[in-house]
Every structure is written in structure tokens, then in C-alpha cells.
Amino acid sequence: SQTIHQWPATLVQPVGSPLSLECTVEGTSNPNLYWYRQAAGRGLQLLFYSVGIGQISSEVPQNLSASRPQDRQFILSSKKLLLSDSGFYLCAWTNLLTGPTGTEAFFGQGTRLTVV
Amino acid sequence: SQKIEQNSEALNIQEGKTATLTCNYTNYSPAYLQWYRQDPGRGPVFLLLIRENEKEKRKERLKVTFDTTLKQSLFHITASQPADSATYLCALGHSGYSTLTFGKGTMLLVSP
Numbered sequence: 001s002q003t004i005h006q007w008p009a010t011l012v013q014p015v016g017s018p019l020s021l022e023c024t025v026e027g028t029s030n031p032n033l034y035w036y037r038q039a040a041g042r043g044l045q046l047l048f049y050s051v052g053i054g055q056i057s058s059e060v061p062q063n064l065s066a067s068r069p070q071d072r073q074f075i076l077s078s079k080k081l082l083l084s085d086s087g088f089y090l091c092a093w094t095n096l097l098t099g100p101t102g103t104e105a106f107f108g109q110g111t112r113l114t115v116v
Numbered sequence: 117s118q119k120i121e122q123n124s125e126a127l128n129i130q131e132g133k134t135a136t137l138t139c140n141y142t143n144y145s146p147a148y149l150q151w152y153r154q155d156p157g158r159g160p161v162f163l164l165l166i167r168e169n170e171k172e173k174r175k176e177r178l179k180v181t182f183d184t185t186l187k188q189s190l191f192h193i194t195a196s197q198p199a200d201s202a203t204y205l206c207a208l209g210h211s212g213y214s215t216l217t218f219g220k221g222t223m224l225l226v227s228p
Contacts, residue, residue, distance in 0.1 A: 034215070036218075041220075042220060043120075043205070043218050043219055043220035043221065044205070044207075044218035046215055049215055059215070088157075090160075092159070104150065105150075105152075105160075105162065105207075106162070107160050107161070108159050109158060109159050110157070110158065110159050112157070
């Protein structure tokens with residue numbers, strides 16, 4: 001069966017420090033991969049998505065970047081964190097393009113990031 | 117701009133009653149709509165998907181309706197239980213796109 005791993009679960013980082021969050025998927029090939037952020041009282045904001053190795057689409061310009069070095073690995077990074085980067089970060093995958101038939105998204109357990 | 121609206125106020129109901137949650141959207145023509153459940157500190161979990169040519173979908177105690185004229189989906193939980201307490205998110209998908217757009221979610225509290 002498919003599983004998605006996301007780590008760490010919680011993270012406290014000082015302003016200006018770098019960030020690296022990792023997400024890996026098992027049990028499937030060629031997944032679409034996504035990074036979302038969920039701030040308090042706000043909905044899920046799509047940050048990046050990837051339909052293949054090295055292919056990254058950014059939805060919102062910001063202080064973050066994403067990379068996909070392997071088929072089932074998705075990394076969210078920042079060179080210098082801002083206070084506004086605090087939030088709940090979620091990695092997700094779908095198993096094919098969400099065309100007319102649609103497909104469900106599978107989420108990781110999330111990383112609670114607090115920038116201090 | 118596209119907007120998805122879910123009731124921001126928590127819905128409080130008694131155990132055994134039917135909970136009805138609403139998802140409205142504007143400036144959007146989704147090919148399908150999904151509902152997710154999210155528990156505190158956890159990632160969302162998929163519940164149901166309904167396509168634009170479907171009026172209603174059921175799964176056990178769950179029922180979803182999709183009215184593309186009203187631009188609205190209703191999510192029902194019958195015979196609700198305290199374990200159903202969570203935040204419920206609706207998400208819209210557009211034909212030909214790889215991404216889902218989520219609402220902010222509605223918290224449901226079922227009291228014994």
C-alpha cells in the first residue's frame with residue numbers, strides 16, 4: 001500500500017535560519033507531489049506542486065523553494081526564514097493528473113513550523 | 117477571483133442528529149468536488165468525491181450533494197457521533213489542472 005512520510009513533525013527555528021522539510025512517498029510511481037501551508041484560521045494554501053522529477057510549479061511567490069530530486073521525494077526549503085513562514089506545512093500526493101475524473105489527495109502528517 | 121466559502125463558525129450538534137455542512141463557490145466551474153476530514157495537528161483525510169455530472173454521492177453515514185447551478189455542495193453526516201468531531205474541508209478540482217483548491221473548513225462538534 002502507499003504511504004507518505006513527512007518530517008520532522010515539529011520544528012522551531014530562529015528568524016534568518018535555513019529550512020529543509022522532506023517528504024517521501026512509498027508504494028507508487030510518478031506521483032504528483034504538493035506542498036501546502038495552513039496558517040492559523042486560514043485554509044490550505046498551495047505552495048508548490050510537481051508532476052515529475054525536476055518539474056516544480058510555484059503557486060505563490062514567497063521566501064520558499066521546492067525541489068524534487070527523485071521521483072518520490074519532495075523537499076521544501078528556505079535560505080532565510082521569516083516570522084511569517086510559521087505555519088503547518090503539509091505534503092501531499094495524487095496518483096495521476098487530476099483531470100475530469102478527479103482523484104483524491106493523500107496527505108502526510110504535517111510539520112508544525114514556528115519561527116521565533 | 118475564485119472563492120470557496122465554508123461556514124467559519126463551528127457547528128455544534130447533539131449525538132444522533134444529522135450534521136449538514138455547506139461549501140459555496142464563486143467564479144469557478146469545477147469538474148469535481150471533494151470533502152476531507154482534518155483532526156487537530158493532522159493532515160486531511162479524503163472522504164468523498166463527487167463529479168459535476170453527479171447530483172449525490174453516499175458512503176455509509178456520509179452523503180454529499182453537488183448543485184452546479186447554485187454553486188454549492190452540502191455534506192451530511194447522519195446519526196452523528198462524538199467521534200465525528202473534526203474540521204471538514206471541501207476542495208474543488210478543475211478539469212485539466214493538477215491542483216485542488218481548498219476551503220478554510222468548518223469545525224464540527226458533536227456532543228454526547
